[in-house]
Amino acid sequence: MTTTRHLATIDLLRTRAFPARPEASGPLDSGPGHHIGTLATSEDFWEDEDNRSLLVLERYEADRDGLAALLTVRWGPPRTLSLWYVLERLIDDEEMPEPWAALSCHTPDLRLWRVDGRWIGLGVSQHDKELPYELLAVITEVDPP
Template structure:
């Protein structure tokens, strides 16, 4: 993991304008009020007996925590925010603001800070399905967590 590079990506996300429409960006995805950067992506687990997946998940969580320590030096300790209730509310038909609605479908929780700019900065580990890759995500948004 390249912490310096990841911090530079987060700094760029904090400084740039949000896209006018939902879609791909040079760093990942974005839309009105948010940007999501894919900081690192693992391989997939189609041929795995479960061991590699568990080790990769632990490594991605450790990478998130290490990057989070650097962000905590800037903005104080993170709030760990579970997205489970957001996921459940969305499954029950409630409209969830982005990026929280989409994140809740593949990120169980985020480590969350409020930057000096007033924007929220979150780190999360994503995995859409057991055989698909893990991703370390950085999220910058002006939408309050639900």
Template sequence: MDIESLLAGPGDRTAALATSHGLRAADAAVRVAEAERFHEDKEDMVGKLTRRWGEPEHIGLQTVRLRTASEEIPEPWAELSLRVGSVYLWKVAEHGRWVALGVADQDPDDEMELLLVVTETDPP
């Protein structure tokens, strides 16, 4: 993964750093074990990004998800809130962008993904 290319240029970017395979058809125990692994991988990545940009905020996205029913939430936050329960969030001042890291594991009918999102849009 080349973070610099994600930070360059305008617009939002989402990169799947890891994706599960076959979890749509897996039983619940397998999915739980795989979710634990994805969250461990996320924590490893948090350590790397913290060394680079300092301590992140850790924010839950449940209230953002609830707000999508009654108000216009800007992208990428609306979509992210539907897929990810919480994110680690850094403001990368030198690029004027936000970097969010989380595990997309909210929908049991989807594969899990470790997502890195880069955006100029402030979190809601």
């Protein structure tokens, strides 16, 4: 049921119009040309739970890869986009477009497809080591930098 719900969310976000201004509502952050939807969120972690954190990360990556396998049947193989270079460019004070700038701060890479003029991405995010992991779906018409 969870996989079905995730696929339905991705399909919904693919057809949803982008807002003129940034807005957030629950598990959805949107802005001009993009949506970032949180498909799943783990629990928070504490410093002494490194082993548990690693197990949760592995589960979230497996969930991402399982969804990617299903989307590969629809759209062909994804490309893997590392966002580290975007973060490095931000650190060097280079301006980066959204959603790529925000994603680079907490998502190391995305599985990415180009479908019907939009980029569709899947990633695993963590804003800080004590914060939860998130399985993200990204839909954007903004080309990667």
